[in-house]
Amino acid sequence: xxxxxxxxxxxxxxxxxxxxxxxxxxxxxxxxxxxxxxxxxxxxxxxxxxxxxxxxxxxxxxxxxxxxxxxxxxxxxxxxxxxxxxxxxxxxxxxxxxxxxxxxxxxxxxxxxxxxxxxxxxxxxxxxxxxxxxxxxxxxxxxxxxxxxxxxxxxxxxxxxxxxxxxxxxxxxxxxxxxxxxxxxxxxxxxxxxxxxxxxxxxxxxxxxxxxxxxxxxxxxxxxxxxxxxxxxxxxxxxxxxxxxxxxxxxxxxxxxxxxxxxxxxxxxxxxxxxxxxxxxxxxxxxxxxxxxxxxxxxxxxxxxxxxxxxxxxxxxxxxxxxxxxxxxxxxxxxxxxxxxxxxxxxxxxxxxxxxxxxxxxxxxxxxxxxxxxxxxxxxxxxxxxxxxxxxxxxxxxxxxxxxxxxxxxxxxxxxxxxxxxxxxxxxxxxxxxxxxxxxxxxxxxxxxxxxxxxxxxxxxxxxxxxxxxxxxxxxxxxxxxxxxxxxxxxxxxxxxxxxxxxx
Numbered sequence: 001x002x003x004x005x006x007x008x009x010x011x012x013x014x015x016x017x018x019x020x021x022x023x024x025x026x027x028x029x030x031x032x033x034x035x036x037x038x039x040x041x042x043x044x045x046x047x048x049x050x051x052x053x054x055x056x057x058x059x060x061x062x063x064x065x066x067x068x069x070x071x072x073x074x075x076x077x078x079x080x081x082x083x084x085x086x087x088x089x090x091x092x093x094x095x096x097x098x099x100x101x102x103x104x105x106x107x108x109x110x111x112x113x114x115x116x117x118x119x120x121x122x123x124x125x126x127x128x129x130x131x132x133x134x135x136x137x138x139x140x141x142x143x144x145x146x147x148x149x150x151x152x153x154x155x156x157x158x159x160x161x162x163x164x165x166x167x168x169x170x171x172x173x174x175x176x177x178x179x180x181x182x183x184x185x186x187x188x189x190x191x192x193x194x195x196x197x198x199x200x201x202x203x204x205x206x207x208x209x210x211x212x213x214x215x216x217x218x219x220x221x222x223x224x225x226x227x228x229x230x231x232x233x234x235x236x237x238x239x240x241x242x243x244x245x246x247x248x249x250x251x252x253x254x255x256x257x258x259x260x261x262x263x264x265x266x267x268x269x270x271x272x273x274x275x276x277x278x279x280x281x282x283x284x285x286x287x288x289x290x291x292x293x294x295x296x297x298x299x300x301x302x303x304x305x306x307x308x309x310x311x312x313x314x315x316x317x318x319x320x321x322x323x324x325x326x327x328x329x330x331x332x333x334x335x336x337x338x339x340x341x342x343x344x345x346x347x348x349x350x351x352x353x354x355x356x357x358x359x360x361x362x363x364x365x366x367x368x369x370x371x372x373x374x375x376x377x378x379x380x381x382x383x384x385x386x387x388x389x390x391x392x393x394x395x396x397x398x399x400x401x402x403x404x405x406x407x408x409x410x411x412x413x414x415x416x417x418x419x420x421x422x423x424x425x426x427x428x429x430x431x432x433x434x435x436x437x438x439x440x441x442x443x444x445x446x447x448x449x450x451x452x453x454x455x456x457x458x459x460x461x462x463x464x465x466x467x468x469x470x471x472x473x474x475x476x477x478x479x480x481x482x483x484x485x486x487x488x489x490x491x492x493x494x495x496x497x498x499x500x501x502x503x504x
Contacts, residue, residue, distance in 0.1 A: 035344040039419065040289070040446035042296045047415050050333070050342040050386035051367065053352040054100065057377040062094065062104045068375035073124045073174070073312075074361040074368055080105070081361065081368060082125055083377070084136075089119045091135065096363065102377075108133075111144055113152035126177040134183065136172040143172050143185060143197075156183055159195065159203035176247035184245065184253060191241050193280060194253070208255065208280030210242070244359075248315040252277060254284075256323060258309040262300055265293045265307055272310055273323060273334075286338040287449070294325050294332050294343070308332070312359045314367070318394050322360060324369060329354040331367065331380075339420055341389055352378065365390055385414050392424055401428040419445045430454055435461060 035049045059067035069087025076082075081102060083092040090109040094102040110117040121139035128134070131148040143156040158170030171188040172195075178184075181199030184207060193209035242255045253276045260270035268291040275284040290296060294308025308330070310323040319336040330345040346353045355373040362368065365387070367380040382390065388411045395404035405428035408421040415421070426441035427450070435458035442451035 034346060035342050037340060037342055037418065037420075038296055039417065042290070044297070045417055047342065047418065048385040049344065049383050050389065051331075051344060051380040052383055054366070054379045054381040056351060057094075057102050057379065059375060062092070062102065064092075064104070068092070070372055071358075071370055071375055072122075072372065073359040074370050074377070075125050075127070076361045076363055076368070077127045079363070081363070081377075082127075083370070084122050084124055086121055086123055089122065091119070091122055091125060100379075108150060110150070111135075111146045111152050112150055114144065114155070116140060123172075124174045126175055128177050128181050129179055132181075134175060134177050136175050136185065138171050138173060138188075141170045141172075143175060143183060154201050156185070156197045156201050161203055163192070163205065164190075164195075164203070174242075174245050176245045176253055178247060178251050184247075186242055186245060189241075194242070194245065194255075194276075206280075207278075208242075208253070208274070208276040208282075210257065243310065244312045246313050246315055248275075248319070249317055252283070254313050254315055254321060256310040256313050258311070258326070262298075262307050266290060266296075272308070273313065273321070284338065285336060288337070288339045292323075292332070292334045292338050292340065294323070294330070295328070298327075303327070311357060314360045314362050316362055316365065318390065318397060320390070320393060322362070322367060324357045324360040326357060329357050331360070331369070335393055335420070339423065341420055342386070349374065352380075354378070385411070388414070389420070392421075396424065396428060396431075399431075401431040404428045405432075419447075423447055423450065426450055426454065430457070433457070433461070 034046075035051075036044050036046050039045050066088055068083070068085045071083050072086040073084045074081060075084075079096045081094040081096065083094065085092055088109075090107050092107060093105045095105045096102050109119060111119075119135065119137050119140070121137070122135050123138045124136040126134045132153065133146050133148065133150070135144050135146075137144050141158060145153045145155070147153060156172075158164070158166075160166075168189055172185045173188050175183055175185040176194075183197040183199075184194040185197075187195050191210065192206040194207045196204050196207050198204055241259070243258045244256045246254045248254065255274045255276060257270070257272050257274070260272065264270040265272070268286065270293070271282060271284075271291070272294070273284060273292050274282040277283050284292075286292065294310065298307045299305035304327065306327060308325040309327050310332075311326040313321055313323040315321045320333060320341065322331055322333045324331055325345075328345070329347040330343055332343045333341040335341055345357075347355065349355055354369065354371045356371055357369050358372040359370040360367060365382050369378045369380070370376075371378065388407055392404050392407035392411060395401075395407060405425045408424040408428070411418055411421045411424075422441045422445035426438040426445065426447065429435075429438035429441065430450075430453070435454045438454040439451055439458060442448075442454055
């Protein structure tokens with residue numbers, strides 16, 4: 001009986017402590033997110049939160065009389081956030097104040113001086129350096145350009161060219177605009193890459209078409225063992241369409257692709273994220289063990305538990321890029337070398353989770369994610385851990401290698417199993433020509449490529465520093481035997497002379 005009373009007392013004490021512990025868990029005013037990374041063996045490792053939820057913006061938050069309906073994309077320019085409220089045929093311009101809250105500035109639902117003036121299914125937008133606005137007015141079959149006061153300038157329409165299938169409707173869905181006003185757009189059912197226009201609206205071709213992948217066995221089977229009717233019903237060998245595009249500060253286009261074979265992901269054939277140069281070649285750097293594909297484990301052949309499929313991507317000024325995954329509602333961050341920095345997020349309707357994440361943007365290092373089904377915008381802000389990761393990368397890019405190594409050591413204090421920190425310190429030490437120490441950190445990260453590079457420099461330096469001793473040793477090894485042979489020969493001549501003298 002006494003033992004039972006003791007157990008009940010302990011249970012009661014634990015229950016009384018629960019509210020206190022819960023309060024302590026959220027005493028910073030932010031909601032935590034589940035964050036993780038992968039180790040060398042591709043095992044998932046939990047880590048401190050890189051981001052936390054700062055706020056969630058809803059229609060009621062903005063005081064909208066007509067709630068958002070099926071919004072499709074976000075676009076950021078300075079402190080303004082534009083939302084393509086596609087279901088309501090309008091664009092919302094929001095402004096972030098000093099208190100970091102968003103307020104509605106204006107509703108853009110038509111362009112002055114053109115017919116039709118009203119939008120019909122606007123799905124994306126961009127702004128050029130002069131402040132001109134470009135809108136993918138999808139169901140009006142155009143990309144319309146207007147000045148900042150919404151006065152019409154020109155339209156980018158269906159190309160009248162033999163390379164464009166004239167039987168297709170022109171349905172622009174996503175776009176990017178460079179500093180000269182050239183437009184690159186994705187169009188529904190167009191699988192030749194990005195449709196490119198000059199600033200004056202002239203169509204100049206396609207850029208960055210997905211590579212066609214042939215299956216030889218399937219090709220032979222279709223050719224010799226199927227009828228023409230069966231072949232017509234089967235999938236043709238054609239390039240797939242991109243899902244989304246983003247232009248970084250240097251004018252390179254990041255494109256995401258969600259149509260691929262699961263088996264191609266780990267071997268860098270699928271390439272779900274690409275960085276396209278002016279001629280459409282993929283120049284994305286991939287120096288990690290696996291290419292940037294999101295989750296490394298999944299249930300094959302399933303939609304909800306299958307591989308990550310990136311719905312959208314954004315690129316920070318430090319070249320770190322973040323892609324949002326529609327499969328599990330997660331955000332994946334990668335550094336310019338293609339090394340995963342962190343991943344977080346999930347599916348659901350709780351704070352920090354998504355029912356259908358469809359677009360991502362950034363202001364500084366803050367992230368905004370648009371949920372199509374919830375018609376909401378979740379704003380994430382970096383934690384101390386996340387800010388340290390950004391700081392270490394920024395210091396390295398600026399050439400402050402001492403500072404970068406020190407900051408990565410601060411990261412290790414928060415996450416002792418963080419491979420990126422070991423690699424970051426190793427890279428900084430290599431820049432400082434401390435190759436021996438760099439080798440130790442690369443070894444801890446199981447980074448064979450960088451270890452080999454550091455070892456080559458270490459061996460080269462070792463030879464250069466000891467070249468005097470090497471020459472001296474070689475001289476001794478060469479000269480001493482020669483001297484000994486000379487002495488021995490002279491001694492033999494003397495002995496021979498003495499013997500001849502005695503004989504006479």
